Amino acid sequence: MMEHLTIKRKKTRPVYVGDVQVGGGAPIVVQSMTCTDTRDVKATIEQIGRLEDAGCELARVAVPDREAAQSLVNIKKDIKIPLIADIHFSHILAIEAIKNGVDGIRINPGNIGKEKIREIISAAGERDVAIRIGVNAGSLEKEMLSKYGGPTPAALVESALNSIAVFEDMGFYSIKVSLKSSDVATMVAAYRLISDKTDYPLHLGVTEAGSIISSSVKSSIGIGILLYEGIGDTIRVSITGDPVTEADIAYRILRTLNIRRVGPDIISCPACGRCEIDLFRLVEEVEKRLAGMKEYMKIALMGCVVNGPGEAAEADIGIAGGRGLGMLFKKGEVIRKVKEENLVDVLMDEIEGEVASRRKHAE
Amino acid sequence: MMEHLTIKRKKTRPVYVGDVQVGGGAPIVVQSMTCTDTRDVKATIEQIGRLEDAGCELARVAVPDREAAQSLVNIKKDIKIPLIADIHFSHILAIEAIKNGVDGIRINPGNIGKEKIREIISAAGERDVAIRIGVNAGSLEKEMLSKYGGPTPAALVESALNSIAVFEDMGFYSIKVSLKSSDVATMVAAYRLISDKTDYPLHLGVTEAGSIISSSVKSSIGIGILLYEGIGDTIRVSITGDPVTEADIAYRILRTLNIRRVGPDIISCPACGRCEIDLFRLVEEVEKRLAGMKEYMKIALMGCVVNGPGEAAEADIGIAGGRGLGMLFKKGEVIRKVKEENLVDVLMDEIEGEVASRRKHAE
Numbered sequence: 001m002m003e004h005l006t007i008k009r010k011k012t013r014p015v016y017v018g019d020v021q022v023g024g025g026a027p028i029v030v031q032s033m034t035c036t037d038t039r040d041v042k043a044t045i046e047q048i049g050r051l052e053d054a055g056c057e058l059a060r061v062a063v064p065d066r067e068a069a070q071s072l073v074n075i076k077k078d079i080k081i082p083l084i085a086d087i088h089f090s091h092i093l094a095i096e097a098i099k100n101g102v103d104g105i106r107i108n109p110g111n112i113g114k115e116k117i118r119e120i121i122s123a124a125g126e127r128d129v130a131i132r133i134g135v136n137a138g139s140l141e142k143e144m145l146s147k148y149g150g151p152t153p154a155a156l157v158e159s160a161l162n163s164i165a166v167f168e169d170m171g172f173y174s175i176k177v178s179l180k181s182s183d184v185a186t187m188v189a190a191y192r193l194i195s196d197k198t199d200y201p202l203h204l205g206v207t208e209a210g211s212i213i214s215s216s217v218k219s220s221i222g223i224g225i226l227l228y229e230g231i232g233d234t235i236r237v238s239i240t241g242d243p244v245t246e247a248d249i250a251y252r253i254l255r256t257l258n259i260r261r262v263g264p265d266i267i268s269c270p271a272c273g274r275c276e277i278d279l280f281r282l283v284e285e286v287e288k289r290l291a292g293m294k295e296y297m298k299i300a301l302m303g304c305v306v307n308g309p310g311e312a313a314e315a316d317i318g319i320a321g322g323r324g325l326g327m328l329f330k331k332g333e334v335i336r337k338v339k340e341e342n343l344v345d346v347l348m349d350e351i352e353g354e355v356a357s358r359r360k361h362a363e
Numbered sequence: 364m365m366e367h368l369t370i371k372r373k374k375t376r377p378v379y380v381g382d383v384q385v386g387g388g389a390p391i392v393v394q395s396m397t398c399t400d401t402r403d404v405k406a407t408i409e410q411i412g413r414l415e416d417a418g419c420e421l422a423r424v425a426v427p428d429r430e431a432a433q434s435l436v437n438i439k440k441d442i443k444i445p446l447i448a449d450i451h452f453s454h455i456l457a458i459e460a461i462k463n464g465v466d467g468i469r470i471n472p473g474n475i476g477k478e479k480i481r482e483i484i485s486a487a488g489e490r491d492v493a494i495r496i497g498v499n500a501g502s503l504e505k506e507m508l509s510k511y512g513g514p515t516p517a518a519l520v521e522s523a524l525n526s527i528a529v530f531e532d533m534g535f536y537s538i539k540v541s542l543k544s545s546d547v548a549t550m551v552a553a554y555r556l557i558s559d560k561t562d563y564p565l566h567l568g569v570t571e572a573g574s575i576i577s578s579s580v581k582s583s584i585g586i587g588i589l590l591y592e593g594i595g596d597t598i599r600v601s602i603t604g605d606p607v608t609e610a611d612i613a614y615r616i617l618r619t620l621n622i623r624r625v626g627p628d629i630i631s632c633p634a635c636g637r638c639e640i641d642l643f644r645l646v647e648e649v650e651k652r653l654a655g656m657k658e659y660m661k662i663a664l665m666g667c668v669v670n671g672p673g674e675a676a677e678a679d680i681g682i683a684g685g686r687g688l689g690m691l692f693k694k695g696e697v698i699r700k701v702k703e704e705n706l707v708d709v710l711m712d713e714i715e716g717e718v719a720s721r722r723k724h725a726e
Contacts, residue, residue, distance in 0.1 A: 038636040062636035064667075086635065088669045111669070138670030138677070151677070182630045182663075182674060184619045188591070208630045208665065208674055211646055216576055217615040220583035225591055228551070228584075240631040240646045240664075252580040256547045267545045267571045268603040272449065273401040273425035283574055283603050300545075301603075302571065304427075306451045306474070307501030311545060311571055314501075314514070 007259065009230040012201045015174050017130045018082030018103035020057055022176060022234045023201025027260055028227070029234035031058035031203075032246040033086065038068035041075055047243065048079045054247035055262060055294065058234070060084040060106060069093050072100040084132070088139075091116035098123045104176075106132040109163040110139045117163070121172045130174040132203055133163045137181035151181060153190035160194060175200045176234065180207035184222040191226050201233035208238065215239040216249050220256075227257055261296035264351075267311055267318075268301040275303030277321035277340050285344050295355050299347075300329070309334075317350050319343060330354075370622065372593040375564045378537050380493045381445030381466035383420055385539060385597045386564025390623055391590070392597035394421035394566075395609040396449065401431035404438055410606065411442045417610035418625060418657065421597070423447040423469060432459040439464045447495070451502075454479035461486045467539075469495040472526040473502040480526070484535045493537040495566055496526045500544035514544060516552035523557060538563045539597065543570035547585040554589050564596035571601065578602040579612050583619075590620055624659035627714075630674055630681075631664040638666030640684035640703050648707050658718050662710075663692070672697075680713050682706060693717075 014024025022029050032051050036043040038061045048059045063069050063085045076083050084104040085097035089111050097105055098120070107120060124131050137151035140159055148155035156179040167175055177200050179190040187206055195202065206222040209215035219237040226232050237249040254260040266287065271279040283301050290299075300318030302308035308320025312329035319326040319338070326343045328335045330350060338346045377387025385392050395414050399406040401424045411422045426432050426448045439446050447467040448460035452474050460468055461483070470483060487494050500514035503522055511518035519542040530538055540563050542553040550569055558565065569585040572578035582600040589595050600612040617623040629650065634642040646664050653662075663681030665671035671683025675692035682689040682701070689706045691698045693713060701709045 033633060033635055035634045035638070036636060044636075064637045068636060088637075108669075136670055136673075138665075138673030140673070151673075182677075185621055208632045208663070208670065210629045210631045211650060213575065213579055213612070214615065214629060214631075216579035217583045217612060218619050220580045221587035221591070221616065221619050224584035225588055228588055238633045240633055241643060243633070246633075249576070249580060252577065253584065256581050256584050258548055266573050266577060268573045268577075269571045270396060270601045270603055270606070270609070271398045272396055273399060273407075273431065274427045274451075275398070280604060287574060300571070302501075306471075307499055307571065310499075310501030310503070310514075314545075 007228060007230055007257065010195055012199050012233055013173070015130050015176055015201050017058055017084065020082050026233070028232060028254060029057050030055060030247055030250040030254070031060065031084075031234055031236045032056045032243045032250075033060040033062070033236065035243055038062055038064075038075070039071050041071045044071070044075050045078045048075070048081070050244050051247060052080050053292070054244045055251060056081065056247040058082050058084060058104070060086050062086045063093050063097050064088075066093070066096070069096040069100060072097055072102055076101045088112075091120050094120045095123045098127055098129050102129060104130040104132065106134045108134050108136060108139055109159060110135065110141045114166055117166055118170060121167055121170045124174070125170070125172050128174070130176065131167070131172070132176040132178060133160055133167070134178045134203075135159045135163075135180070136207055137183070137186060138207065151186065153186055153193055156181065156186075156190040157193045157197065161197065164198060164200065176203050177201075178203040178205060180205050182206065182208040184218055187222050188225050191231055192229070195231045202231060203234045203236065204232040205236040205238055211240045212245055212249070219249060220253055223253055224257065227253070227259060255296070262294055263296065264290045264293050265296070265298045266290075266301060267298065267315060269303050269307065271303045274306060275321060276323050277303060277326060277343075279303045279321065282343060286347065289344070289348055290351070295358065297351065297354065299351065316354060317347065319347060370591060370593055370620065373558055375562050375596055376536070378493050378539055378564050380421055380447065383445050389596070391595060391617060392420045393418060393610055393613040393617070394423065394447075394597055394599050395419045395606045396423040396425070396599065398606055401425055401427075401438070402434050404434045407434070407438050408441045411438070411444070413607050414610060415443055416655070417607045418614060419444065419610040421445050421447060421467070423449050425449045426456050426460050427451075429456070429459070432456050432463060435460055435463040435465055451475075454483050457483045458486045461490055461492050465492060467493040467495065469497045471497050471499060471502055472522055473498065473504045477529055480529055481533060484530055484533050487537070488533070488535050491537070493539065494530070494535070495539040495541060496523055496530070497541045497566070498522045498543070499570055500546070500549060501570065514549070516549055516556055519544065519549075519553040520556045520560065524560065527561060527563065539566050540564075541566040541568060543568050545569065545571040547581055550585050551588050554594055555592070558594045565594060566597045566599065567595040568599040568601055574603045575608055575612070582612060583616055586616055587620065590616070590622060618659070625657055626659060627653045627656050628659065628661045629653075629664060630661065630678060632666050632670065634666045637669060638684060639686050640666060640689060640706075642666045642684065645706060649710065652707070652711055653714070658721065660714065660717065662714065679717060680710065682710060
């Protein structure tokens with residue numbers, strides 16, 4: 001890989017959530033959170049199953065009450081990826097979640113008192129449960145808000161460092177840290193600051209990032225800037241909508257930065273007045289047919305000959321449009337001309353052939 | 364504004380495209396490109412009108428042939444924003460576009476010879492037409508490709524610098540530069556490099572970035588990283604789809620980085636198992652009703668009380684869900700409780716009231 005494509009990651013210590021390593025040089029872990037009612041065990045298991053299929057590696061569920069905490073036992077039985085309980089306000093619920101077999105918990109020091117956190121740490125320590133200290137600008141402690149005049153980066157960092165001290169004081173080091181804000185500049189500045197002050201793995205996210213388009217922009221900028229600087233060990237893209245889309249956007253971010261190459265990378269031009277084929281329809285159809293594909297492949301779908309052959313040459317498989325015709329490229333070589341109406345089918349055949357050939361070589 | 368929110372922009376010289384200043388401390392200009400057949404004057408004017416409504420400040424059209432070059436005269440008559448002709452291969456078309464009254468042209472040094480570029484420069488100089496040197500990884504000169512072994516950042520930069528020398532040699536300085544690649548890491552590295560070597564304004568973009576979700580991720584990362592470092596004077600988000608969405612994503616990127624505050628910023632949570640209202644439907648409905656709004660406003664739509672009141676307090680207007688009820692916040696104060704079925708209407712009333720009050724104060 002060329003030098004400019006390589007990101008030097010900041011060294012953090014490894015922490016384990018179940019069997020998933022976070023930090024310490026492990027690949028950046030993709031996680032998500034269910035939007036089901038956690039008390040509805042069946043719906044929650046079903047959603048986590050869909051998250052697993054989408055490549056999600058850690059699943060978090062909200063635990064707002066006793067019944068939700070009790071359902072963790074049954075949820076845990078029927079899922080493959082580690083389970084994390086998201087707890088606010090109540091150390092009782094946190095301890096119950098730990099006893100019910102979760103692999104990690106996320107607590108927010110802003111809404112659980114210091115003494116009660118110690119009880120949680122004891123319970124987690126006994127059962128090897130990792131804890132994320134999840135500081136959030138929207139629920140920062142009053143002391144920090146008044147000291148800093150608002151949820152500033154320094155306020156978020158001080159809140160986290162204060163909590164870390166409590167954990168370390170009890171000999172507990174299985175910690176991840178997040179410092180989320182809905183303001184991307186605040187979030188970026190906060191993670192940069194804490195990255196200099198601690199080597200616990202960092203969970204990156206822009207909180208309350210909105211629906212899919214809104215979050216794609218905000219999460220890509222916030223998480224993208226930090227990952228590009230080598231900061232971050234696990235990411236969660238927060239979207240108001242189906243959490244499966246969170247895993248999709250997360251992998252797109254990682255793929256864009258050449259950090260993890262999962263899924264097809266479709267290079268397609270905006271189809272200007274020079275375009276000679278119905279590119280919009282073509283791209284839509286190809287995207288639909290490739291949904292769920294895990295193999296990395298660079299596929300160029302280009303409307304004309306200006307950048308078409310150049311891009312197609314850099315791609316694994318590509319087409320460049322002509323009048324009702326497309327040129328099919330593979331590894332930089334023109335294979336043949338294809339009629340527009342057959343382009344998608346021929347392209348899919350080539351992609352499937354490429355996947356099959358890679359599998360054969362891997363055997 | 365807090366210090367961490369302020370981006371120090373790199374100084375560039377001002378260049379004018381019609382009456383729009385690019386660089387030299389001007390606000391970052393949002394531009395787009397039509398996907399109509401430029402020879403279809405009516406359709407092109409109609410699309411540029413929609414781009415103007417979406418806040419687009421410069422419009423580019425492809426000029427692949429003589430008829431397209433001739434239609435520029437009539438397109439120019441019926442649009443409000445400056446017009447840029449996108450030219451490949453032919454210096455004849457570039458000169459014809461200049462004579463037909465465009466405000467700027469974009470040429471690609473990779474596919475027009477040096478001697479022919481001089482003829483274009485002469486014509487542009489006579490009529491005060493700005494020229495973008497639009498280097499593209501997909502159509503780089505063969506010499507550069509073989510010297511660098513591919514379209515590397517250094518190859519893109521050398522291609523641009525070679526062209527700049529030709530322009531300067533003729534006393535022409537009304538130049539913008541772009542170095543696009545469909546590979547975000549290459550694009551970021553290339554712009555960083557050239558930003559140290561020239562003070563001409565830079566046009567940022569990730570080329571062939573795919574359809575809306577794909578481009579939202581790639582463009583946000585590539586353009587976002589650079590803007591956050593103070594690099595860039597005008598941006599184009601390239602999307603395979605309706606160009607109006609390009610302006611929308613561009614403004615989202617600028618808003619996320621607090622660079623230009625245009626349009627509503629909707630903060631909404633992912634609606635976990637703690638959520639007590641139908642937040643997905645609510646967010647979708649609010650987004651639909653606010654489509655096209657130009658006023659900047661931070662609107663928090665939160666599912667529960669964990670971060671709800673905190674986020675709502677930081678927003679201009681916000682709601683935090685309860686059981687079938689929402690708390691309405693304005694500038695951090697709870698105004699009243701509203702039944703879920705009335706939430707959207709009440710929220711819209713408040714937003715409209717806020718817009719009206721701002722307009723009154725501005726008078």
